[in-house]
Amino acid sequence: MRVFGLNRRIIRVLLGSQYAHMLEYRAEIALWALSGVLPFIMLSVWSGSDARSGLGLDGSALDRYFLSAFLVRQFSVVWVVYAFEEDALLGRLSPYLLQPLHPLWRYVAAHLGEQLTRLPFAALIAAVFFAVQPQAFWVPSLGGFLLAWLATWMAFAIAFLFQSLIAALCFWSEKASALERLQFIPFLFLSGLLAPLTAFPPAVRAVAQWTPFPYLIDFPARVLAGQPVDLLAGFGAQLAWIVLLLPLVLLLWRAGVRRYSAMGA
Amino acid sequence: MIQVEGLSKIYRVAEKQPGLAGTLRHFVRRRTRDVTAVQDVSFRIEPGEMVGFLGANGAGKTTTLKMLCGLIHPSAGEVHVAGHRPQRRQAEFLRRITLVMGQKQQLLWDLPPMDSLRVNAAVYGIPDGVAQRRINELADLLELGEELTRPVRKLSLGQRMKAELLAALLHEPEVLFLDEPTLGLDVNAQARVRQFLAQYNRRTGATVLLTSHYMADITALCPRVLLIHQGRLFHDGPLEVLADQLAPEREVRLELESPVEADALAGLGRLEQLEGCDVRLLVPRDQLTAVVAQLLDRFPVRDLDVTDPPIEELIGGLFRQGRV
Ligand SMILES: Nc1ncnc2c1ncn2[C@@H]1O[C@H](COP(=O)(O)OP(=O)(O)O)[C@@H](O)[C@H]1O
Numbered sequence: 348m349r350v351f352g353l354n355r356r357i358i359r360v361l362l363g364s365q366y367a368h369m370l371e372y373r374a375e376i377a378l379w380a381l382s383g384v385l386p387f388i389m390l391s392v393w394s395g396s397d398a399r400s401g402l403g404l405d406g407s408a409l410d411r412y413f414l415s416a417f418l419v420r421q422f423s424v425v426w427v428v429y430a431f432e433e434d435a436l437l438g439r440l441s442p443y444l445l446q447p448l449h450p451l452w453r454y455v456a457a458h459l460g461e462q463l464t465r466l467p468f469a470a471l472i473a474a475v476f477f478a479v480q481p482q483a484f485w486v487p488s489l490g491g492f493l494l495a496w497l498a499t500w501m502a503f504a505i506a507f508l509f510q511s512l513i514a515a516l517c518f519w520s521e522k523a524s525a526l527e528r529l530q531f532i533p534f535l536f537l538s539g540l541l542a543p544l545t546a547f548p549p550a551v552r553a554v555a556q557w558t559p560f561p562y563l564i565d566f567p568a569r570v571l572a573g574q575p576v577d578l579l580a581g582f583g584a585q586l587a588w589i590v591l592l593l594p595l596v597l598l599l600w601r602a603g604v605r606r607y608s609a610m611g612a
Numbered sequence: 613m614i615q616v617e618g619l620s621k622i623y624r625v626a627e628k629q630p631g632l633a634g635t636l637r638h639f640v641r642r643r644t645r646d647v648t649a650v651q652d653v654s655f656r657i658e659p660g661e662m663v664g665f666l667g668a669n670g671a672g673k674t675t676t677l678k679m680l681c682g683l684i685h686p687s688a689g690e691v692h693v694a695g696h697r698p699q700r701r702q703a704e705f706l707r708r709i710t711l712v713m714g715q716k717q718q719l720l721w722d723l724p725p726m727d728s729l730r731v732n733a734a735v736y737g738i739p740d741g742v743a744q745r746r747i748n749e750l751a752d753l754l755e756l757g758e759e760l761t762r763p764v765r766k767l768s769l770g771q772r773m774k775a776e777l778l779a780a781l782l783h784e785p786e787v788l789f790l791d792e793p794t795l796g797l798d799v800n801a802q803a804r805v806r807q808f809l810a811q812y813n814r815r816t817g818a819t820v821l822l823t824s825h826y827m828a829d830i831t832a833l834c835p836r837v838l839l840i841h842q843g844r845l846f847h848d849g850p851l852e853v854l855a856d857q858l859a860p861e862r863e864v865r866l867e868l869e870s871p872v873e874a875d876a877l878a879g880l881g882r883l884e885q886l887e888g889c890d891v892r893l894l895v896p897r898d899q900l901t902a903v904v905a906q907l908l909d910r911f912p913v914r915d916l917d918v919t920d921p922p923i924e925e926l927i928g929g930l931f932r933q934g935r936v
């Protein structure tokens with residue numbers, strides 16, 4: 348039986364092949380992992396003790412927050428727009444559209460395969476971090492870890508759907524992929540990657556709550572770092588964004604494929 | 613198996629002047645131009661037929677194939693393939709067809725073809741055992757072996773094309789749409805692919821619609837040809853009828869040890885060029901073997917080459933002479 352066009356065998360084979368595919372790119376992926384150290388640079392910027400208490404993250408809490416932000420980011424990076432552009436350019440999209448499987452599933456599998464490839468590099472960077480900052484070391488409780496994992500995957504789902512929306516717009520104009528670069532700026536500030544959201548004035552925070560950005564890094568990172576967070580509100584917001592984006596993506600994608608077919612594939 | 617009635621495709625292309633001003637003007641008021649790629653084409657293809665689709669570059673072959681497999685929507689007309697309307701792209705329909713495009717590929721570049729084959733088997737719901745058996749059989753016919761376990765990027769163009777064919781046929785489609793499947797391959801690989809397609813058709817009874825740049829593909833495979841010119845269907849019938857009109861002669865190129873006089877070549881086809889030791893003759897198809905034998909017999913031949921003029925030229929010639 349198939350759910351959303353998937354069954355267990357398709358999932359297994361698709362994931363297996365995409366993992367193998369991503370392993371071919373392990374050197375590049377290691378570099379990407381390394382290029383994600385922005386949170387550590389920000390940590391050194393914020394690390395004065397006044398700044399720490401100003402953020403409400405005293406002592407090692409700030410170190411843990413930024414390490415968590417790094418890890419969450421590692422496992423929620425999304426590049427559907429780029430993969431989609433390449434497939435459209437190389438003409439792989441046409442055969443995919445003629446197979447009984449939604450093309451987006453291939454991208455989901457590719458991302459999961461990439462995350463698995465990234466895992467050892469991310470772990471290594473975390474280990475180096477603890478070697479340099481031994482006082483920041485902590486082990487989250489099993490429950491906390493599982494919750495953080497769930498929150499990270501939901502963050503990934505939101506980011507994936509959001510970018511799929513942009514990818515679908517590429518059916519209308521190749522320039523749509525510029526939107527992805529455009530949204531990176533608010534993402535950078537409002538996600539919690541540069542600074543915990545507590546660093547911003549209340550007005551900015553109030554606005555940020557209504558965007559998807561804080562649920563991409565700040566919320567999962569706080570769960571992982573073991574800080575007091577409103578779990579219900581956080582997961583509720585994540586779920587709401589997924590429920591909102593999913594039908595939009597499916598509708599826009601279908602309309603896009605129809606347009607692609609009308610224009611000449 | 614395939615019914616096409618009054619099929620047309622008009623592409624709407626944006627017309628944009630170059631430069632910033634052009635871009636801005638285009639943004640404010642879009643100007644478009646209509647390109648008629650296929651116009652009022654009708655034909656039927658019965659189950660198991662192998663039909664060649666001929667036409668010069670830009671004639672509308674690829675557009676027609678894309679409409680038949682459902683990748684693009686017709687502007688007008690009706691298409692039925694295997695009892696389905698292709699443009700709906702229902703899973704039930706997709707399982708019964710395949711499209712192979714010579715220059716495009718579905719195999720992942722960095723992985724061995726085997727990985728992509730496993731994915732296809734799962735996507736089409738082919739049980740592992742059955743898939744393995746089909747892979748073995750098809751690989752056998754295609755003379756593919758350890759190539760299936762080497763990354764695609766390390767394969768030659770011919771090996772890659774054969775692997776693409778294997779991937780496209782794993783689900784045993786009943787209808788094959790092949791767009792220039794031998795494009796760019798060397799002569800041996802072309803022959804191999806050709807032979808494979810003939811075997812596949814014989815064994816499975818699949819219906820095949822094939823376009824090609826190479827006349828040899830069509831002559832070897834397709835008893836029936838459709839000739840399309842500027843989007844319109846000009847000929848639908850046995851190849852022989854068309855072949856006589858298209859290419860009544862073949863070109864023989866000779867390189868001799870020593871120069872000859874034109875008189876010496878009398879009765880050996882039509883002399884097209886004579887420059888010292890280099891000779892080009894046009895010889896009627898049915899006299900080819902006899903003429904070549906005589907040439908080898910009478911002259912000190914260093915090199916001899918028989919070629920079919922490219923389809924483009926043949927068709928161009930045909931329309932210039934108003935023979936269709
Ligand atoms: N996507 C497209 N948009 C606009 N025009 C196109 C498109 N695809 C093909 N054409 C035009 O349609 C005509 C037929 O093209 P095509 O079907 O590719 O011919 P063939 O495959 O016989 O070479 C050509 O004039 C070509 O330029």
Ligand SMILES: [Mg+2]
Pocket residue numbers: 670673674675791
């Ligand atoms: Mg073509």
